Amino acid sequence: MFVSLASLLVFQPEFREQFNLRIGRLSLLLVFFNNRGGYCDLGRCPxxxxxxxLMHGFGTVINGSAVIGKNCTILHNATIGAGNGGSPVIGDNVYIGAGxxxxxxxxxxxNVKIGAGAIVVENIPDDSTVVSQKSKIICR
Incomplete structure (x- = not known):
């Protein structure tokens, strides 16, 4: 069992970050593992x-002062960051797509779904789906 846990901590950065989040970074063992990789950054996130x-956490950054509700799923390369006087507050049952x-x-x-590549800078009401605009050619 310890071998399985150790291999997950070494080879799965998203598992390592969630493990650290849940136990509060109390283990001296994790100090060694945290210095390896650095694929995702969850800040302190209380x-x-x-x-x-956190699915495929590679490249994911979450500001330490962000508030995230229950049952939130975040895919790879997502960013939840501070700016304009504060950090995001994310409700319950939210899905945040890749990028x-x-x-x-x-x-x-x-109950909000945020599609891949969407950029959110305004409030989103309950039970909404947000996607990015269709790409367009600007130069030929």
Whole structure:
């Protein structure tokens, strides 16, 4: 069992970050593992609700003062960052797609889906889906 845990801590950075988040960085063993890789940055994140899932956490950055509700799923390369006077507040049952960016003092409601590559800088009401605009050619 210890061998399985150790291999997950070494080879799965998203597991390592979630493990650190849940035990509060108390283990001296984790000090060694935290210096290896650095694939995702969860800050201190004291305000993350239960049921948090970080899928393929490579490149994910979450500001330490962000508030994340229960049952939030975040895919790889997402950014939840501070700006414009504060950090995001994310509700319960929120899905954040790959490469999505949520920046500033915004409120994301409950049961929201944020699509891949979306940039969120304004409040999102409950039960909404947000996607990025269709790409366009600007030069030939």
């Amino acid at each position: 305000f993350i609700g239960e049921g948090f899932v 999505a960016i949520i920046i500033g003092n915004v409120i994301v409601g409950n």
